[in-house]
Amino acid sequence: MRSRRRTSALPYLFVAPTVGLTVAFSLVPLGMLGYRSLQHGGVFGNSLRFVGLRNYREMLAEGGGHALRVTAVYTTGFVVLTMLAGITVALLLNSRTPGVRRLRAPFIVPLVVPAVATALIWGNLFAPRFGLVNRLLSAAGLPEADFLSAPGPALAMVVLFGTWQFFGQNVILYLAALKALPVDVVEAAAVDGAGAWARFRHVQWPMLRRNTLLILVVTTLTGLQTFTQIYVLTSGGPSGATQTALYYVYDQGFRKFDTGRADAMGMVLFLLSLAVTLLQIVMLGRRERHA
Amino acid sequence: MPRLLARRAAVYALLGLAVLIVAFPLVWLAATAVKSNGQIVDPSAPLWPTEVHWRNVPDAWRQAPFTRWFGNTVLFAAAATIGQLASGLLAGYAFAMFDFPGRRVLFVLALSGLMVPFTAIIVPLAQLLGDLHWLNTYQGLIVPNIASGLGTFLFRQFFLGTPRQLGEAARIDGAGEWRIFWRVYAPLARPAVAALGIILFLQNWNNFLYPLIVTDTTSMQVVSQGLSVFQAQMTQAAQYNLIMAASLITVVPVLLVAVAAQRHIVEGITLGAVD
Numbered sequence: 316m317r318s319r320r321r322t323s324a325l326p327y328l329f330v331a332p333t334v335g336l337t338v339a340f341s342l343v344p345l346g347m348l349g350y351r352s353l354q355h356g357g358v359f360g361n362s363l364r365f366v367g368l369r370n371y372r373e374m375l376a377e378g379g380g381h382a383l384r385v386t387a388v389y390t391t392g393f394v395v396l397t398m399l400a401g402i403t404v405a406l407l408l409n410s411r412t413p414g415v416r417r418l419r420a421p422f423i424v425p426l427v428v429p430a431v432a433t434a435l436i437w438g439n440l441f442a443p444r445f446g447l448v449n450r451l452l453s454a455a456g457l458p459e460a461d462f463l464s465a466p467g468p469a470l471a472m473v474v475l476f477g478t479w480q481f482f483g484q485n486v487i488l489y490l491a492a493l494k495a496l497p498v499d500v501v502e503a504a505a506v507d508g509a510g511a512w513a514r515f516r517h518v519q520w521p522m523l524r525r526n527t528l529l530i531l532v533v534t535t536l537t538g539l540q541t542f543t544q545i546y547v548l549t550s551g552g553p554s555g556a557t558q559t560a561l562y563y564v565y566d567q568g569f570r571k572f573d574t575g576r577a578d579a580m581g582m583v584l585f586l587l588s589l590a591v592t593l594l595q596i597v598m599l600g601r602r603e604r605h606a
Numbered sequence: 607m608p609r610l611l612a613r614r615a616a617v618y619a620l621l622g623l624a625v626l627i628v629a630f631p632l633v634w635l636a637a638t639a640v641k642s643n644g645q646i647v648d649p650s651a652p653l654w655p656t657e658v659h660w661r662n663v664p665d666a667w668r669q670a671p672f673t674r675w676f677g678n679t680v681l682f683a684a685a686a687t688i689g690q691l692a693s694g695l696l697a698g699y700a701f702a703m704f705d706f707p708g709r710r711v712l713f714v715l716a717l718s719g720l721m722v723p724f725t726a727i728i729v730p731l732a733q734l735l736g737d738l739h740w741l742n743t744y745q746g747l748i749v750p751n752i753a754s755g756l757g758t759f760l761f762r763q764f765f766l767g768t769p770r771q772l773g774e775a776a777r778i779d780g781a782g783e784w785r786i787f788w789r790v791y792a793p794l795a796r797p798a799v800a801a802l803g804i805i806l807f808l809q810n811w812n813n814f815l816y817p818l819i820v821t822d823t824t825s826m827q828v829v830s831q832g833l834s835v836f837q838a839q840m841t842q843a844a845q846y847n848l849i850m851a852a853s854l855i856t857v858v859p860v861l862l863v864a865v866a867a868q869r870h871i872v873e874g875i876t877l878g879a880v881d
Contacts, residue, residue: 337753339750342715345726345730347730412614420865422628423871424628424864425628427808428861429833431814431830431856436635436850439849439850445646484875491872511613529879542814543830569729569819577729588726
């Protein structure tokens with residue numbers, strides 16, 4: 316199969332940039348992260364001394380535990396909403412209704428336009444007093460609200476904005492998966508008189524299980540990495556209500572210069588992502604064997 | 607027949623609502639960007655612009671170094687994307703086509719980056735770049751972003767599926783290994799390069815957190831950062847029309863690319879989900 320040619324330097328030259336840069340800028344920093352998370356020392360890493368898990372304990376006690384709970388709420392809400400919206404719109408686009416295929420394009424737009432700009436639009440729409448939403452509320456005789464200044468609503472806003480921005484990805488992924496399903500099986504169910512819901516529930520959905528698992532993993536990773544939206548909309552506030560694990564790393568590392576706590580949380584974030592990624596690799600391995 | 611029509615009407619209505627939700631904020635952006643500031647902050651003013659103030663756009667552009675920020679973003683996104691594609695093609699090709707001692711270990715190392723999200727290592731990475739004196743430099747922006755585990759993985763898969771005979775034939779004709787890669791196999795990967803390239807380019811273009819931790823001088827910032835700085839300044843000055851005009855400036859180029867390369871983007875998203 317493979318061309319077993321005599322060993323030359325060529326393959327090593329070909330893989331050198333990828334391997335070298337990955338080691339230098341992913342694995343070395345990861346090593347530093349693990350090491351520094353167990354050390355106490357200055358911002359510039361001078362006079363480090365081993366303190367065991369103290370950074371982790373401090374991190375969990377000083378806002379980190381709260382940030383992890385916010386991350387859990389944010390990621391759960393984000394994953395559930397983007398997946399529900401994704402499969403729903405994908406099913407609609409996949410229905411044999413004339414003209415709907417062309418409607419796929421709008422759903423990729425929020426994915427690709429800069430998040431800073433779209434976050435600013437959301438900020439404008441939900442602004443107190445003159446924002447469109449508050450104007451509609453007051454026109455309807457309802458009390459106005461300052462959506463980004465109260466903890467609960469702020470977190471909900473960030474989840475909704477994240478969903479708006481990313482659900483198009485799940486539309487595309489589910490649509491591709493639906494199109495890859497064997498037509499004859501779905502047709503056969505239709506001939507047998509199964510309605511649209513029954514076809515979905517008993518034929519398509521079970522066949523999409525593998526795709527759903529993959530989409531779940533990809534979406535969870537995206538949720539864990541959310542940063543820009545929170546930076547622009549709430550800066551982690553009000554009073555930490557939207558401070559996720561990643562925002563905590565940024566805040567401690569680059570604003571408060573407590574790198575010990577930042578590194579401890581970075582390590583937790585790494586382990587969380589690793590757990591999710593390993594699940595994905597197990598699935599990929601299975602898929603390769605099946606192919 | 608009436609049932610079919612009712613179902614169609616329901617599909618159109620639901621999809622119409624979904625498209626409205628997706629598109630409305632951008633329509634609102636365009637409308638607000640050309641309002642006078644007075645109209646934006648007046649809760650009783652009409653929702654649609656009463657007069658179209660196109661001047662907001664050049665005014666915003668002049669208030670901040672957008673030319674420089676766009677230049678930095680083009681350079682950063684283009685160089686990082688080309689680097690990712692080139693290094694991924696080379697490594698993917700070598701892992702697919704050659705058998706060499708250490709291949710397994712090197713393959714695991716090449717893909718290990720996929721398991722280390724950059725978000726987790728921002729603090730030590732910034733310290734490392736500081737030690738290298740790479741903060742606020744183009745090499746600091748570009749070089750650490752070049753390795754692509756995803757590119758390596760996808761191109762390896764791709765080349766595993768290409769026929770061996772092409773290379774054998776060229777070898778018999780006396781072609782060297784580089785020539786076989788560059789002239790015979792690399793051109794076959796063109797569609798994959800286009801799909802992955804557009805996705806990587808957009809990701810790099812929109813990357814906010816990485817430039818944020820590597821650069822903090824106005825002259826080195828990218829356009830997303832610039833917009834966020836501009837926003838803070840203009841909020842202080844209560845110039846909301848200029849904030850919206852600047853946002854429009856950053857959205858339009860990407861929107862044009864998205865419309866032009868729609869097919870590749872969809873393909874790239876589907877490809878990217880295997881990482």
